[in-house]
Amino acid sequence: MRASLLRLGAIWSIGVLLAACSAAATATPTPAPTATPAATATPAASATVAASPSATASACAAANLQTMTPGKLTIGTDNPAYPPWFGGTPPDGGLWQVSDPTSGDGYESAVAYAIANKLGFPATKVVWVVAAFNDVIQPGPKKFDFDINEVSYSADRAQAVDLSDGYFDNNQAVVAVSGSPITSAKSVSDLKAYRLGAQVGTTSYSYITDNIQPTTAPKVYNDSNGPIAALKAKQIDGIVVDLGTAFIISSDGEVPNGVIVGSLPSVGTPEHFSVVLNKGSALTTCVNQAIDALQADGTLANLRAQWIASEGDAPVLTP
Amino acid sequence: MSQSGPSGPLEIGLGVEPPSLRGATPAPAVGQAGRRGVLISVISVVVVFGLLGWIVVNSPNWPLVRDAFFNAKYFWRALPYVAQGFVVNIQLFLISEVLVLICGLGIALMRTVPGPIFLPLRLLAVIYSDFFRGVPGVLFIFLFGFGVPALGIPGVPNDTFVLGVMTLVLLYSAYVAEVYRAGLESVHPSQEAAARSLGLSRAQALRYVVVPQAVRRVIPPLLNDFIGLQKDTALVSFIGVVEVFRQSQIQEAATFNFTPYLASAALFLLITVPLTRVVDVLIARDRRRLLAAAR
Numbered sequence A: 001m002r003a004s005l006l007r008l009g010a011i012w013s014i015g016v017l018l019a020a021c022s023a024a025a026t027a028t029p030t031p032a033p034t035a036t037p038a039a040t041a042t043p044a045a046s047a048t049v050a051a052s053p054s055a056t057a058s059a060c061a062a063a064n065l066q067t068m069t070p071g072k073l074t075i076g077t078d079n080p081a082y083p084p085w086f087g088g089t090p091p092d093g094g095l096w097q098v099s100d101p102t103s104g105d106g107y108e109s110a111v112a113y114a115i116a117n118k119l120g121f122p123a124t125k126v127v128w129v130v131a132a133f134n135d136v137i138q139p140g141p142k143k144f145d146f147d148i149n150e151v152s153y154s155a156d157r158a159q160a161v162d163l164s165d166g167y168f169d170n171n172q173a174v175v176a177v178s179g180s181p182i183t184s185a186k187s188v189s190d191l192k193a194y195r196l197g198a199q200v201g202t203t204s205y206s207y208i209t210d211n212i213q214p215t216t217a218p219k220v221y222n223d224s225n226g227p228i229a230a231l232k233a234k235q236i237d238g239i240v241v242d243l244g245t246a247f248i249i250s251s252d253g254e255v256p257n258g259v260i261v262g263s264l265p266s267v268g269t270p271e272h273f274s275v276v277l278n279k280g281s282a283l284t285t286c287v288n289q290a291i292d293a294l295q296a297d298g299t300l301a302n303l304r305a306q307w308i309a310s311e312g313d314a315p316v317l318t319p
Numbered sequence B: 001m002s003q004s005g006p007s008g009p010l011e012i013g014l015g016v017e018p019p020s021l022r023g024a025t026p027a028p029a030v031g032q033a034g035r036r037g038v039l040i041s042v043i044s045v046v047v048v049f050g051l052l053g054w055i056v057v058n059s060p061n062w063p064l065v066r067d068a069f070f071n072a073k074y075f076w077r078a079l080p081y082v083a084q085g086f087v088v089n090i091q092l093f094l095i096s097e098v099l100v101l102i103c104g105l106g107i108a109l110m111r112t113v114p115g116p117i118f119l120p121l122r123l124l125a126v127i128y129s130d131f132f133r134g135v136p137g138v139l140f141i142f143l144f145g146f147g148v149p150a151l152g153i154p155g156v157p158n159d160t161f162v163l164g165v166m167t168l169v170l171l172y173s174a175y176v177a178e179v180y181r182a183g184l185e186s187v188h189p190s191q192e193a194a195a196r197s198l199g200l201s202r203a204q205a206l207r208y209v210v211v212p213q214a215v216r217r218v219i220p221p222l223l224n225d226f227i228g229l230q231k232d233t234a235l236v237s238f239i240g241v242v243e244v245f246r247q248s249q250i251q252e253a254a255t256f257n258f259t260p261y262l263a264s265a266a267l268f269l270l271i272t273v274p275l276t277r278v279v280d281v282l283i284a285r286d287r288r289r290l291l292a293a294a295r
Helices: A002-025 A046-051 A107-119 A155-160 A188-193 A203-212 A225-232 A243-251 A284-296 A299-307 B010-015 B019-024 B032-058 B062-069 B072-112 B116-134 B137-150 B160-186 B189-197 B202-217 B219-239 B244-255 B259-294
Strands: A073-077 A126-130 A162-170 A172-177 A196-199 A219-221 A238-242 A258-264 A271-277
Touching: A073 A107, A107 A126, A107 A162, A107 A284, A107 A299, A155 A162, A162 A243, A162 A284, A162 A299, A172 A203, A172 A225, A172 A243, A188 A203, A196 A203, A196 A225, A203 A238, A203 A258, A219 A225, A219 B219, A219 B244, A225 A238, A225 B137, A225 B219, A238 A243, A243 A258, A271 A284, A284 A299, B032 B062, B062 B259, B072 B116, B072 B160, B072 B219, B072 B244, B072 B259, B116 B160, B137 B160, B137 B219, B160 B202, B160 B219, B189 B202, B202 B219, B219 B244, B219 B259, B244 B259
Parallel strands: A073 A126, A196 A219, A196 A238
Antiparallel strands: A162 A271, A172 A238, A172 A258
C-alpha cells in the first residue's frame, strides 16, 4: 500500500513535470481549436461569453476551458489499464502496464479521446496520468481534468466528486472457474451459498452485500487483481465484477478456465459509468455536453460494438 | 561471549545499582512540598492541554477537520461494523502471539547452540531472522496469501485466516527470536556453568536456570513486539479478510468520511495503551524486587 502510494506519487510528479515542460514549450498563443462545432462564428465574443456561468458552446471551447495545464487535457485512469476498456500494447519500460491508454484503443480510451475531441483537444493535446480508483472517488482535489475508469454513478459518490452523464450502461456479473459448483447457479439467490469476492468501495461489492447477501461474508480486496488471485487460490468461489471486465478476465486467461456464471440483473436504477471530475469543476457541464453529443450521434453505440466483444453471450441470472 | 559490565550473578550486579534509583520508590510521606508539587503539576497540565485544545478548536479549518475525522454520527454508525472487524484482529493476534513466543524461543535457542558441528543450525537461524526482518511484511502477505495456495499443492492450507496467521508468525518470530537472544546472552555464562556443575544437563540448565532469567529480562521488549503484532494484523486485509482496517475502509467508501478509521484507531488504543501500562508496572515491580534483594 505504502509502496504503491509512493510509486503513484513519483509517477504523478513525473507526469506533472512533463506536462509543465511541454506546456512551457508550447506557450505561444493557443491556436483556435478546429474541432469545436458552432463555436467559430464569433471568436471575439467568446471571451465575454466564457465569463458567464452558463455553459454555451463557446464556453466549452478548448481555449476557454480552465484545464489543469492550459492548452492540455489531463485524463486519469488506473494502472494497469485493462481491456476491454483500454487496449494497445504499452511500450517496454513505459509507465503503462497491460494496456496503453494513449493508444485510443479500447472502449474508454476511445471515449476519452472522443470527449477530448468534442471539447476541442486533438489527441496530441491529451495527457494521461495514473489515478488509483480509491483516490478517484474520494473527496478532495484531483490531479486530472477528468478520470475515466469504469466508475459507476452513485448518489454517495456524487456528493464527493462531480460525476458526468453516463457513457456506458453497466451490469454486474459473476466470474468463476469452469466446472466449479457455483457455475450451476441460475438465479441471484442460488449465489447465496458461495464465497464471493470483490474490490473494496465498488458497486460490485455493494451488489453482493445489498442484493446477493451471501451466507459467508464476502472477501474484499484493495484492487481488481485481489479477487482474481483469490479465485486462483480457491479462496473464493466467484468474483463479482463489471460485465465488460468479466468477459475479458474469463476469456483471456487471467482466470484460468474462467467462465461467466451469469450477468446480474440491475436492482433499482440501472447502473452506468460516469467520468469523474473535481467537485464543482468548470468542465463538468462541457463534458456532459460532449457525452450527450456522442450519445446522440451514435458514436458511443459504435464504440461499444467495436470494443465490447461478444456482449449478450452471458447468461442472465434471474433475481 | 560474556557481556562485560554489571550483569554478573544477580547478587553482585545489584550491588552496583546507582543509589538514585532508591528515590524512585514512593516517598514515605507527602509533606507540604509534595502537596504543592502535585498542585503545580495539575495546574501545569490543565493550562498546557487547555491551551493546546483551544488552539486546535479555534483554528480556521477546525470545523472541516472535525466533520471529516471526528464526526459523531458516522462514528456511531461505523462502530458496530468496525468492532465486528476488530474481533477478527483479536483472534489473529492472540493465536499468532502464542505461536510466535514458541517459535521465536526455538529459533533463539537454535542460534545459541554451541559446538562447531551445529554451525548449519546457527546459520539457518541467522538467515531466517535476517530474511524475515529485512523484507516488508506486506510482501509476505501476498506471497503466502495468494502465491502459495495458487500452487495447489495438496495439504497446503488455503484458508485466508490460517495463511494470515502463518505469515504473521513467520514475520514476528524473527523479531522475537532476536529479543530472546538478547535475553539469553544477558544471562552471565557463570549461571549455566554453575548449573552444569550441579549435574544438570545443558537442556536442564537452559530450562531451569538460563531461560527463566532471560525471559524475565526481556518481557518489556516482548510485549513491545506484541503491540507491533497487534497493529500488523491489519496486513491480513490484503488477502481479503475483512478485519478492522478493511471494515473501516468499506464504511469510509460508503460515506467518504474518515471517522470510521478513527473508530478503529480507538479500538486499537483501547488494547495497546493498557498493555503499555502493564509493561510499565511490570518493569517497576521488577525493579522494586531487585532493590529489595539488594538491601
